Amino acid sequence: MTQVATHHRELIFSPAIRIFHWIRALSIVVLIATGFYISWPFLVAPESSDVLVQGWIRFAHVIFGFALTSVTIVRFYLFFFGRSSIERRSVKDVLSINSWITQIKSYIWMGHLNKAGVYGPLQFVTYVGISLAALFMCITGLVLYANVYHEGFGGLIWEISAWFTALMGGLAQVRIWHHIITWAFIVFMVIHVYMAVWSGIRFKHNSVDSIVSGYDYHKDH
Amino acid sequence: MDTHSALYHRCKSRLAELRETAPRQTVTLDEKLKENGITRREFMTWSASVTALLALPLPFTNLVAEAAELADRVPLIWLHMAECTGCSESLIRTDTPNLDSLIFDHISLEYHETLMAASGWQAEENLEHAMEAYKGNYLLAVEGAIPTANNGAFLTVGCKGHTGMQIVKEAAEGAAAIISVGTCAAFGGVQAAAPNPTGSKGVQDVIDKPVINLGGCPPSEKNIVGTLMYFIMFGKLPALDMFNRPKWAYGARVHDNCERRGRFDAGEFVETFGDQGAKDGYCLYKVGCKGPYTYNNCPTERFNHHTSWPVLAGHGCIGCSEPNFWDDMADFEKPLGRQLLHGVDATADTIGAVILGATVVGIGAHAVASLFAKPLEE
Numbered sequence: 001m002t003q004v005a006t007h008h009r010e011l012i013f014s015p016a017i018r019i020f021h022w023i024r025a026l027s028i029v030v031l032i033a034t035g036f037y038i039s040w041p042f043l044v045a046p047e048s049s050d051v052l053v054q055g056w057i058r059f060a061h062v063i064f065g066f067a068l069t070s071v072t073i074v075r076f077y078l079f080f081f082g083r084s085s086i087e088r089r090s091v092k093d094v095l096s097i098n099s100w101i102t103q104i105k106s107y108i109w110m111g112h113l114n115k116a117g118v119y120g121p122l123q124f125v126t127y128v129g130i131s132l133a134a135l136f137m138c139i140t141g142l143v144l145y146a147n148v149y150h151e152g153f154g155g156l157i158w159e160i161s162a163w164f165t166a167l168m169g170g171l172a173q174v175r176i177w178h179h180i181i182t183w184a185f186i187v188f189m190v191i192h193v194y195m196a197v198w199s200g201i202r203f204k205h206n207s208v209d210s211i212v213s214g215y216d217y218h219k220d221h
Numbered sequence: 222m223d224t225h226s227a228l229y230h231r232c233k234s235r236l237a238e239l240r241e242t243a244p245r246q247t248v249t250l251d252e253k254l255k256e257n258g259i260t261r262r263e264f265m266t267w268s269a270s271v272t273a274l275l276a277l278p279l280p281f282t283n284l285v286a287e288a289a290e291l292a293d294r295v296p297l298i299w300l301h302m303a304e305c306t307g308c309s310e311s312l313i314r315t316d317t318p319n320l321d322s323l324i325f326d327h328i329s330l331e332y333h334e335t336l337m338a339a340s341g342w343q344a345e346e347n348l349e350h351a352m353e354a355y356k357g358n359y360l361l362a363v364e365g366a367i368p369t370a371n372n373g374a375f376l377t378v379g380c381k382g383h384t385g386m387q388i389v390k391e392a393a394e395g396a397a398a399i400i401s402v403g404t405c406a407a408f409g410g411v412q413a414a415a416p417n418p419t420g421s422k423g424v425q426d427v428i429d430k431p432v433i434n435l436g437g438c439p440p441s442e443k444n445i446v447g448t449l450m451y452f453i454m455f456g457k458l459p460a461l462d463m464f465n466r467p468k469w470a471y472g473a474r475v476h477d478n479c480e481r482r483g484r485f486d487a488g489e490f491v492e493t494f495g496d497q498g499a500k501d502g503y504c505l506y507k508v509g510c511k512g513p514y515t516y517n518n519c520p521t522e523r524f525n526h527h528t529s530w531p532v533l534a535g536h537g538c539i540g541c542s543e544p545n546f547w548d549d550m551a552d553f554e555k556p557l558g559r560q561l562l563h564g565v566d567a568t569a570d571t572i573g574a575v576i577l578g579a580t581v582v583g584i585g586a587h588a589v590a591s592l593f594a595k596p597l598e599e
Contacts, residue, residue: 039558041507045489045498053488109594147474147513166463171474172514172540172549176557176569183573187580194584198591 007217012118012210014084020071021211024134027068028185031137034061035182062145069138075131089117090124106203113203123195126188133184139164140178147171225278232284232454239294239453245329246293253323264289267320274447274522275459276469288453289320292328295453296359298351298392299333299402302385303376303412303421304365308403309335311439311524312446319526321442328449331359334378345379352395360452361396363389366405366412367427370420386427393428398452400433401425402445404541407434408464414547415563425465433458434465436517436542443522444470462516464544470522475512475538478520481505494554499535509554510537517542 013021037043037057046053079087093099093116103120106113113120119127146154146161168174200207206216248256254264268286272279299309313322313336330336331351332344339347351359365385368375373386393399401424404410412421425432435444448467451459459467476482484490484504491498491508504510515538523530531538540550552560559568 040556041488041490043488045503046487049483049487049489051488052486055486055488057488109591112597150477162463169545170464170514170543170549171516172511172543172546172557175514176549176560179558180562180569180573183569183576186573187577190577190580190584194588198588202591203597 005220007219009215009217011214012086012216013214014082015214016074016078016082018211018214020075020078023067024071024075027064027071028189030064031061031068032182032186034058034064035179039179058148062149065138065141065145068134069142072131072134072138076135086118090115090119090121092116093119093121094124096121109202113199130184130188133181137178137181137185140168140174140181143174144171144178225281228277228455229281229284232281232288235454235456236284236287236291239291242294244293245296246327250290250292250323250327253327257323259320259323264320271447271450274443274469275451284454285450288450289324289327292324292449292453294329296329296331296351296355297333297362297449298331298348298359298396299362299364300385300388300392301334301378302363302365302367302389302406303419304403304405304410306335306364308364308437308439308445309333312442321446324446324449328453331355341380345381348379348392352392356395358397359395360398360400360449361392362400362402363392363406363424364402366409366421367424368412368419368421369427370418375419375421389424390428393424393430396430397456398433398458399424399428399430400435400448400452402435403440404436404438404543404546407432407436407466408544408546410438411547413545431458432465433461433467436464436466436471436544438541438546440470440542441519441522441524444518466516466542470518471516471542473516473518475515475517475519475532478518479512479532480520481532494535505532505535505537506556508537509539509552509556511540511543511546511550511553511557512538514550514557515540515543 034057038054038061041054043053043057093103099115100121102111102114103122105111106120107122115121117124142157143161143164146157148154150158165171165174168177196208196211199205205218206213210216254261265282265286268289269279269282271285272281275281275285277285301309312325332348334344337344337347367373367386367389368384369386373384376385377383378385378388401407405412405421406424408423409417409421409426410423412419413423423432423434425434433448435448437444444467447470448459451467451469459469462468462471464471476485479485481502481504484502485506489498489501489503491503491505493499494508506513510532512532519530519538520532523533537554539553540546543549548563550557558570561568562572565572
């Protein structure tokens with residue numbers, strides 16, 4: 001007995017996009033956890049001051065901070081110059097009021113979600129916002145980094161960091177905004193995971209798995 | 222030393238020029254030192270430490286000593302604006318006359334409201350005379366913020382009732398260099414804290430000439446005298462940082478040179494004042510130290526004859542040498558992450574948690590509603 005395929009599959013996320021998504025996800029989770037320790041060191045003091053608890057946690061924060069910075073730069077590049085135009089096509093939807101209405105209606109259980117690219121307009125704007133937030137976190141993070149690590153790369157970016165510090169009105173302002181914007185990522189993550197799961201169930205397509213496998217499935221007619 | 226040879230020669234010729242001018246004091250520095258029981262050796266030690274303070278190589282020591290002796294050739298006008306005189310106190314309130322206060326005494330101080338004998342019309346005349354006679358040559362030091370609201374009417378000084386703004390603008394006109402002594406003069410300080418009804422500003426915001434900002438509430442006597450010495454020696458502004466503060470004094474953060482830094486890296490923190498950690502000299506970050514956001518040389522130079530400084534005494538740095546420190550560094554005994562944000566009286570974490578809670582409730586409602594929603598037609 002031969003099985004007839006009822007669905008066909010389509011590659012929507014290139015390997016690069018998937019890998020960078022998960023590096024970013026891991027970085028953000030680690031950065032939030034270590035960042036909250038740096039803000040309020042909640043672990044008890046070690047037995048000996050030879051164990052640099054704060055030092056190691058800051059080290060992890062810096063490593064994943066650089067990972068996030070690199071991914072943010074590459075992702076901005078890929079969005080504009082990547083071979084597949086599946087992300088760029090969404091700009092068309094953002095500029096169309098009808099697309100906005102269609103997407104918002106589909107979220108309140110009214111009708112299908114039709115879109116030109118891989119993202120809906122509201123989704124796209126949210127991603128642009130979180131990407132800009134990531135950019136801000138990387139810049140403020142590097143400014144704070146330059147103040148702690150004075151040699152090498154920190155020394156290289158010292159002058160521009162000082163300029164940025166003056167622009168923000170002092171290092172305390174850089175630090176407090178770095179903290180406030182963290183919450184954008186926390187709130188975003190919760191909504192993002194829910195929407196990914198929900199839209200897969202509601203619109204009967206491959207949603208969560210597509211950022212792992214890269215494929216979406218559509219029913220044959 | 223090679224890299225500094227141009228600077229060395231500049232200083233040499235500057236001092237030679239100063240030597241040509243007439244001294245403003247009848248007593249030489251040498252005689253003053255003898256009178257106060259300070260030996261030549263102590264004077265040279267002081268010169269060497271000022272050389273190191275200014276980040277200059279050792280051969281400059283002789284020039285520092287020479288500059289100190291010639292300090293009475295440089296006219297200084299010191300204005301008091303909206304302030305508490307704490308910066309002057311920082312300089313003059315010493316248990317014995319030490320070299321820093323003696324130099325301040327020796328420099329040709331033309332006008333200083335706290336220290337001068339004159340008052341009323343006579344004081345006003347002294348100021349006007351000094352500004353006229355040394356036009357283009359005098360060093361102007363300003364202490365205190367400049368109220369600008371209502372055309373500066375919140376501060377009037379002297380018998381003629383001039384506003385502070387008017388006096389500073391006039392004095393700045395003929396000054397060879399301008400030093401803002403203390404955070405108020407530099408950035409507005411406490412007077413400029415929200416809601417700032419008097420419209421107080423730093424000197425740099427009311428005049429359009431370069432100003433050297435000596436942040437600190439107060440700045441240490443070393444930073445004040447060091448800046449005076451730098452001007453006497455070179456006749457120009459030192460290398461300045463992002464907020465126009467001399468790099469030799471404000472080039473590193475308090476945190477960078479803090480004696481408790483090892484405790485910070487180890488994760489050993491004082492939890493409350495008076496606990497065992499506090500007795501053991503643990504890091505004061507969790508009880509609000511703002512050393513990580515503050516540029517100053519307090520840990521290395523300290524205050525009152527190098528006696529102590531806030532962190533050594535057991536309280537965190539309050540970031541007093543930074544712009545807007547009264548608002549930005551509050552609460553002084555909590556870290557920045559626990560700051561109550563202006564206007565909402567809640568921490569960023571509280572607001573974030575409330576938004577997160579609202580999000581979760583919204584998601585829950587949406588998920589439950591989805592169970593009852595009409596399925597999509599194929």
